[in-house]
Amino acid sequence: MRKGIPEKTVQRLLLYYRYLFFLLQQGAKNISSKSLADLLEIKDSQVRKDLSYFGQLGKRGSGYDVLALRDKIANILGIDKETNVCIVGMGNLGSALAAYKGFLALGFRIIAVFDNSKQKFGHKIKGYQCYDINQISKIIEENDIKIAILTVPAEAAQETAIKLEKAGIKAILNFTPVKLSLSKRTKISNVDLALELKTLSFFMGK
Amino acid sequence: MRKGIPEKTVQRLLLYYRYLFFLLQQGAKNISSKSLADLLEIKDSQVRKDLSYFGQLGKRGSGYDVLALRDKIANILGIDKETNVCIVGMGNLGSALAAYKGFLALGFRIIAVFDNSKQKFGHKIKGYQCYDINQISKIIEENDIKIAILTVPAEAAQETAIKLEKAGIKAILNFTPVKLSLSKRTKISNVDLALELKTLSFFMGK
DNA sequence: CTATGTGAATGGATTCACAGCC
DNA sequence: GGCTGTGAATCCATTCACATAG
Numbered sequence: 001m002r003k004g005i006p007e008k009t010v011q012r013l014l015l016y017y018r019y020l021f022f023l024l025q026q027g028a029k030n031i032s033s034k035s036l037a038d039l040l041e042i043k044d045s046q047v048r049k050d051l052s053y054f055g056q057l058g059k060r061g062s063g064y065d066v067l068a069l070r071d072k073i074a075n076i077l078g079i080d081k082e083t084n085v086c087i088v089g090m091g092n093l094g095s096a097l098a099a100y101k102g103f104l105a106l107g108f109r110i111i112a113v114f115d116n117s118k119q120k121f122g123h124k125i126k127g128y129q130c131y132d133i134n135q136i137s138k139i140i141e142e143n144d145i146k147i148a149i150l151t152v153p154a155e156a157a158q159e160t161a162i163k164l165e166k167a168g169i170k171a172i173l174n175f176t177p178v179k180l181s182l183s184k185r186t187k188i189s190n191v192d193l194a195l196e197l198k199t200l201s202f203f204m205g206k
Numbered sequence: 207m208r209k210g211i212p213e214k215t216v217q218r219l220l221l222y223y224r225y226l227f228f229l230l231q232q233g234a235k236n237i238s239s240k241s242l243a244d245l246l247e248i249k250d251s252q253v254r255k256d257l258s259y260f261g262q263l264g265k266r267g268s269g270y271d272v273l274a275l276r277d278k279i280a281n282i283l284g285i286d287k288e289t290n291v292c293i294v295g296m297g298n299l300g301s302a303l304a305a306y307k308g309f310l311a312l313g314f315r316i317i318a319v320f321d322n323s324k325q326k327f328g329h330k331i332k333g334y335q336c337y338d339i340n341q342i343s344k345i346i347e348e349n350d351i352k353i354a355i356l357t358v359p360a361e362a363a364q365e366t367a368i369k370l371e372k373a374g375i376k377a378i379l380n381f382t383p384v385k386l387s388l389s390k391r392t393k394i395s396n397v398d399l400a401l402e403l404k405t406l407s408f409f410m411g412k
Numbered sequence: 413c414t415a416t417g418t419g420a421a422t423g424g425a426t427t428c429a430c431a432g433c434c
Numbered sequence: 435g436g437c438t439g440t441g442a443a444t445c446c447a448t449t450c451a452c453a454t455a456g
Contacts, residue, residue: 006447010408014401018383032415040385044415045449052417060416061456083407092332096302102383102400108407126298147407171410173403177224177308179246189406191397194308195220197379200395201289201314201353202216204377212425238437250437251427258439266438267434 009050013073014106015040016047020070032063079107084145088133088160089152090115090125093175097149098126111143116156133160137167146170154178215256219279220312221246222253226276238269285313290351294339294366295358296321296331299381303355304332317349322362339366343373352376360384 019039023031033047051057051064054076058064074080085108087094097103098113113128114136115121121132131139139145148169152160157176164172164186171187174180177195180188225245229237239253257263257270260282264270280286291314293300303309304319319334320342321327327338337345345351354375358366363382370378370392377393380386383401386394 007405007409008447010405011401014404015385034415043449045418045451046447048416049418049448056417058416059456060454061414063415077404077408079404085403092302092305096298097399099298100399103403106400106404108400108403146410147403149403171406173406179221185411187406187410189402191399191402193303193306193397194312194314195217196395196397197291197309197314197353197355198220198283198285198312199213199216200377200379200393202283203213204352204393205391214425240437249427251429251440252425254438255426255440262439264438265434266432267436269437 005053009053010077012040012042012046012050013077016050017070017073017077017079020066020073024066024070028066030063031066031069033058035063077106082107082109083147084109084111084143085147085149086110086112086114086136086140086145087128087149087151088114088136088164089150089156090117090120090130091151091153094149094151095125097151097175098128111145112139116152133163136163140167140169147173149173149175151175211259215259216283218246218248218252218256219283222256223276223279223283223285226272226279230272230276234272236269237272237275239264242270283312288313288315289353290315290317290349291353291355292316292318292320292342292346292351293334293355293357294320294342294370295356295362296323296326296336297357297359300355300357301331303357304334317351318345322358339369342369346373346375353379355379355381357381 016036019036032044034044037044037047054072057069057072085103087098087110090113094113098110103110110128112131113125114131114133116133121130123130146169148164150157150161150164150172154176157174157178158180161172161180161182165182169186172180174188174190175193177192182188222242225242240250243250243253260278263275263278291309293304293316296319300319304316309316316334318337319331320337320339322339327336329336352375354370356363356367356370356378360382363380363384364386367378367386367388371388375392378386380394380396381399383398388394
């Protein structure tokens, strides 16, 4: 059931989830692929194709059951269970992400935040106890953390990533503009803020 | 020369730029598509194809001139001239982005930051004077701002986006999880932090 | 008659492979 | 010989179109 799902499909699944969540609050019972597609400005066939990876979830003639589909997607994406994460690098961006509420709604729980500065560890940042990065092995093991959000300065990115991998982290959301070199085992996603802005400005007005 | 450049190509161009910048500091004079590709863990043919959109930039037998190529890319991407931007929504994320240094290196200049809270405007945030969002038309006109970074709470996203468009903003980097509905004229890029984290966790260990 | 599910067709981006130039 | 530039081939995602089910 979960072999070879395209990344784009997974991303759209989450967008569907958000709309279904909203539609359910509005009291909607059923929705067609066409209505859902229109809300997202995509094609209805795209919605059906995406959902078809996970079985026959709709009813011909009437569409999809809003509640059942929302719960099915929540289950596919693992929104229905908690996933522990940590944030590494408590600068401006790391602190902002620690306070970001959007993660919580998807089942993520920030368990620990790390920095390398004596000024910061020991203290609370945005309500989280800040730990010494060198304590990471112990803390991620105690708390079953597999995912790290990396927001250290660029110069420290590669060395910190190695520490994370050694400590047992399996996936890194990398906010630094550095291409991390790690073993294939560790999954990396890059969020390159400056790149996004530059791409936008390149295509502006085109 | 700039018709139909794929978005992916533009993004890689920036990655090439960063490496070329670094290589130049190292004193490198020439580089082959293969060496550049290896640094980024992509195929050499990809590098050549990307660059070929912009003319014949290399020399057969010896590769690309590092300085010339870096400057060519800087020119293509507009890194060689300043682009004014504003940030709208001075919560945690907006404030962090105001302090983010990565934008500056690509020629972006944060000119103004906006909020809707009386507590904030009039005061300085991360060194920037914070203005009332309702002043935006005046300020973006005075300062030739075409690009806005949108970091307001989700509930305020759509209404704020409309204000931005009315004020003359041509491109929005949208950090809210809301699908903005604006005219086709306004270019929108979405950075969906929770979506990135969810996608990463879905594919973790696969 | 309505709307899904899905093979087939299309479209876009990546990779191959090689002719052409240094 | 080494490396670019680029059509052709391949791969992957999107869209079409229709047989099928409610």
